[in-house]
Amino acid sequence: MAHLGIVGAGLAGAGAAYALRDTDHDATILEKSRGVGGRAATRRRDGCRYDHGANYVKLPDERTGDLIRDLGDDGLVDIAEPVWTFGADGEIAPGDGDDEHKYTWEAGITQFAKRLLAETDAEVRKTTRAESIVRDGGGARDGTADGDTGPGGDRGGAWTVTDADGDDHGPFDALVLTPPAPQTADLLAATEWPDDGGALADLRAAVEATEFRTVRTLALHYPFELDVPWYGLVDVEKTHEIGWLSREECKRGHVPDGEGLLIVQLSPEWSTAHYDDSLEAAAAEAATLAADLVGDDRLADPDWADDQGWRYALPNEGLVGDGGPDAAAGAVAAAREAGLYLAGDWVAGRGRAAAALWNGIDAGESIAERLSGR
Structure with a gap:
């Protein structure tokens, strides 16, 4: 079994966990707030419920409608x-x-992330703010030895996330970062990735350029x-x-x-x-x-x-960066080879709930495919 770490329990993070629901891999989600859903958020006051971020979910394609119905139409x-x-x-x-x-749902649009996560065995650690990330150069958590091929397709290694209280989470065989680009850039600035071949600096530059x-x-x-x-x-x-x-x-x-x-x-x-x-x-x-x-x-x-x-x-746009789409694509590919993924509407380049969801699902499916040989 491999272990996936996800930073952020918005729709992208929930989607990444949902993609692993029928595999033998598990997931741990680190969420800074007390709830899930990210900008697909609902509040309650004086007998009212109101969606104050994303107001509803559109159906840009048939698969989104199918997924919503699969999650249950009670309260839809x-x-x-x-x-x-x-x-x-x-x-x-x-x-x-x-x-x-x-x-949306009678109980609010937060139901989208809640229902996705209910289909998984993911552990959501709330009020846990990721502060820094380290990739070790040794074996992954299942005992992959130095010199063996690890989960990303490169040499063995694993990711550990340290939170604002100084507690460590992991090690993770793969890690997905889903916060908005500026917050993801801050995490990448606090990342140690020995022998990355310059990929970390390129990735951070591309993320920082996202407006x-x-x-x-x-x-x-x-x-x-x-x-x-x-x-x-x-x-x-x-x-x-x-x-x-x-x-x-x-x-x-x-x-x-x-x-x-x-x-x-x-x-x-x-x-x-x-x-x-x-x-x-x-x-x-x-x-x-x-x-x-x-x-x-x-x-x-x-x-x-x-x-x-x-x-x-x-x-304003998807992940391109000042170096252009080729440089951004190269940095993303190198990170994925090491088991580090980015997901969110800003990666997809479209500020829609469904865009964040499917970008997260795509990341989760890619990780599951890479880990399937274990």
């Missing part, structure tokens, strides 16, 4: 109301009428429900202070009848400028912007508000 919510559009002038217009299915957009999300609650025909509004011109606005009451089981809860995701420019503003100040401005956009003055006065800042919310 298909949001019926459409997404409409607006631009810099704030004029709201119907979309193209070709809305894809938009799925992200910042998003601050406000949840605004009201003692009334809006009478509008849409679920969400999206800024198609990417010039408005609001990038996305949606109604959680359109999701069965999320908001009590007669109440309203808006999720307002501000533009990267606004979010960066106001990232450290107090909740009170940010909520007041977001509520005013929402009232102006929707054309309902009542929205300027929510009865409570919550917020979440996502400093690394959306990747």
Whole structure:
């Protein structure tokens, strides 16, 4: 049996563990927070549930729909109301009428990662922040001797992760890093990989060059429900202070009848400028912007508000790096040969829940294939 280490219990990390579910390999996930799902996150307050990161899961292909149904359709919510559009002038217009299915769960979108992990035997070690990584040059945990071929296809070796409390985790025959690129770059900067042939420096440079957009999300609650025909509004011109606005009451089981809860995701420019503003100040401005956009003055006065800042919310592109795609591909290949993998929506180059999931599954399947000869 081989042992896989995964840093991060978001959809990419859960996907990597899920890919090993029918193998005899086991997985340990190190998650810095108290829950799973990453940016596919749900909170609860005053009888409401709200998805304040990823709002739903689209079905970009048939395999995503099949997977969601395989995980169980109990509590599954298909949001019926459409997404409409607006631009810099704030004029709201119907979309193209070709809305894809938009799925979440009555218990919130965190169910996606929870249900994936429930299909596995993975151990999730929560409130465990990875600080540094070491690759030894000796045999892997199953006793592979020096000079023998190890799990990555190179000479034997294993990975150990040290957390912020100084505790070690491992050794792992393969390791998957799934945090956003800037946090992954910090981990790679704190990695010891003797005789890496320059691969570590190249990999770190490629990861550091990956750019992200910042998003601050406000949840605004009201003692009334809006009478509008849409679920969400999206800024198609990417010039408005609001990038996305949606109604959680359109999701069965999320908001009590007669109440309203808006999720307002501000533009990267606004979010960066106001990232450290107090909740009170940010909520007041977001509520005013929402009232102006929707054309309902009542929205300027929510009865409570919550917020979440996502400093690394959306990747601008996939893993390329300043050296170009060939250099990035070479560094990734060398790391994989040593049993070190990267996964996430930023590796896939598309800030979508399904992109993160399938990138993680692909990494897990690649590891399982490499370990299958053991």
